[in-house]
Amino acid sequence: xxxxxxxxxxxxxxxxxxxxxxxxxxxxxxxxxxxxxxxxxxxxxxxxxxxxxxxxxxxxxxxxxxxxxxxxxxxxxxxxxxxxxxxxxxxxxxxxxxxxxxxxxxxxxxxxxxxxxxxxxxxxxxxxxxxxxxxxxxxxxxxxxxxxxxxxxxxxxxxxxxxxxxxxxxxxxxxxxxxxxxxxxxxxxxxxxxxxxxxxxxxxxxxxxxxxxxxxxxxxxxxxxxxxxxxxxxxxxxxxxxxxxxxxxxxxxxxxxxxxxxxxxxxxxxxxxxxxxxxxxxxxxxxxxxxxxxxxxxxxxxxxxxxxxxxxxxxxxxxxxxxxxxxxxxxxxxxxxxxxxxxxxxxxxxxxxxxxxxxxxxxxxxxxxxxxxxxxxxxxxxxxxxxx
Ligand SMILES: *Cc1c(COP(=O)(O)O)cnc(C)c1O
Numbered sequence: 001x002x003x004x005x006x007x008x009x010x011x012x013x014x015x016x017x018x019x020x021x022x023x024x025x026x027x028x029x030x031x032x033x034x035x036x037x038x039x040x041x042x043x044x045x046x047x048x049x050x051x052x053x054x055x056x057x058x059x060x061x062x063x064x065x066x067x068x069x070x071x072x073x074x075x076x077x078x079x080x081x082x083x084x085x086x087x088x089x090x091x092x093x094x095x096x097x098x099x100x101x102x103x104x105x106x107x108x109x110x111x112x113x114x115x116x117x118x119x120x121x122x123x124x125x126x127x128x129x130x131x132x133x134x135x136x137x138x139x140x141x142x143x144x145x146x147x148x149x150x151x152x153x154x155x156x157x158x159x160x161x162x163x164x165x166x167x168x169x170x171x172x173x174x175x176x177x178x179x180x181x182x183x184x185x186x187x188x189x190x191x192x193x194x195x196x197x198x199x200x201x202x203x204x205x206x207x208x209x210x211x212x213x214x215x216x217x218x219x220x221x222x223x224x225x226x227x228x229x230x231x232x233x234x235x236x237x238x239x240x241x242x243x244x245x246x247x248x249x250x251x252x253x254x255x256x257x258x259x260x261x262x263x264x265x266x267x268x269x270x271x272x273x274x275x276x277x278x279x280x281x282x283x284x285x286x287x288x289x290x291x292x293x294x295x296x297x298x299x300x301x302x303x304x305x306x307x308x309x310x311x312x313x314x315x316x317x318x319x320x321x322x323x324x325x326x327x328x329x330x331x332x333x334x335x336x337x338x339x340x341x342x343x344x345x346x347x348x349x350x351x352x353x354x355x356x357x358x359x360x361x362x363x364x365x366x367x368x369x370x371x372x373x374x375x376x377x378x379x380x381x382x383x384x385x386x387x388x
Pocket of ligand 1: 104107108109111132134148175179204206207236237244245294
């Protein structure tokens with residue numbers, strides 16, 4: 001019986017403290033969220049610049065919908081490629097300092113489509129052990145050989161590269177900001193290795209786009225290596241406050257993807273209101289750099305406070321601050337005690353993070369006030385005293 005088999009598996013997951021279920025949000029304004037009926041301060045959103053709820057995005061979306069409707073009606077290659085998509089891609093390419101950009105309907109689809117288009121059976125992909133699941137899935141789908149190196153370990157990466165002379169294409173792929181650790185990839189060293197061993201380099205700027213770099217273009221911009229990276233990907237769903245993703249690079253890369261990325265070709269184009277809202281957010285992102293400053297300052301303040309309380313925040317240097325708990329059940333207990341104090345922070349458990357490293361993942365946004373940060377620290381201090 002299917003029902004019985006699934007029930008047994010779910011029971012086993014529950015016994016390990018790894019069961020997942022969804023809570024329902026009835027309202028979200030600024031840093032305030034009402035979830036399952038409880039009002040909390042939200043410390044688990046990826047809306048780093050506080051743009052998801054900005055009325056200017058809603059206005060841009062409304063305007064686009066009034067002109068051409070909500071739905072895009074077809075895939076980009078048929079008749080779904082509206083001016084709105086083209087404007088958005090031009091703007092992203094300009095900001096990224098790239099020849100061209102291509103928009104996908106989500107970050108997951110971008111990674112799966114790009115990697116499986118660029119490499120195949122005769123090829124090898126070098127992937128950081130903590131890379132996002134969508135990168136891993138892209139590699140699996142590509143059927144290329146996957147060689148995983150320890151997190152940010154460029155020496156191990158070089159060893160693997162040295163042993164891989166026989167493959168047709170070599171692709172190194174990394175998150176720039178790691179989504180569960182909040183630390184950053186050693187891009188400068190990786191650029192050197194990619195050149196030395198004739199490998200292509202792809203970066204996923206999902207948590208860096210809008211947050212890092214002088215104009216918010218990401219870590220590659222911050223480190224001045226944008227021109228040395230073959231493939232840059234980022235999402236419109238995090239700091240941009242919308243939905244979708246981009247890939248930027250050479251004209252040839254983009255043309256190649258239009259002709260071969262299956263998650264681009266065989267799917268309906270992003271609705272215009274979403275494209276228009278994304279473009280408006282990218283405009284705001286550049287006109288209001290104080291948002292980047294604010295989120296980085298608040299994050300530094302919170303991280304320092306957590307450190308003083310004796311919590312391990314790993315190597316976080318971004319608005320993503322992990323607070324390592326170890327055991328999954330302990331992380332859950334902590335999360336629920338914080339929630340009783342009005343602080344919403346999710347427990348991240350295996351398989352999202354390696355076994356034994358369950359953690360609270362605290363994310364700071366530009367919507368948080370200084371008072372929000374103080375209240376968060378106060379709640380951590382109180383829960384710590386419970387000795388869970
Ligand atoms: C969130 C995320 C994605 C997926 O992006 P979506 O737009 O949410 O599908 C890809 N890569 C990384 C590193 C992410 O954090």
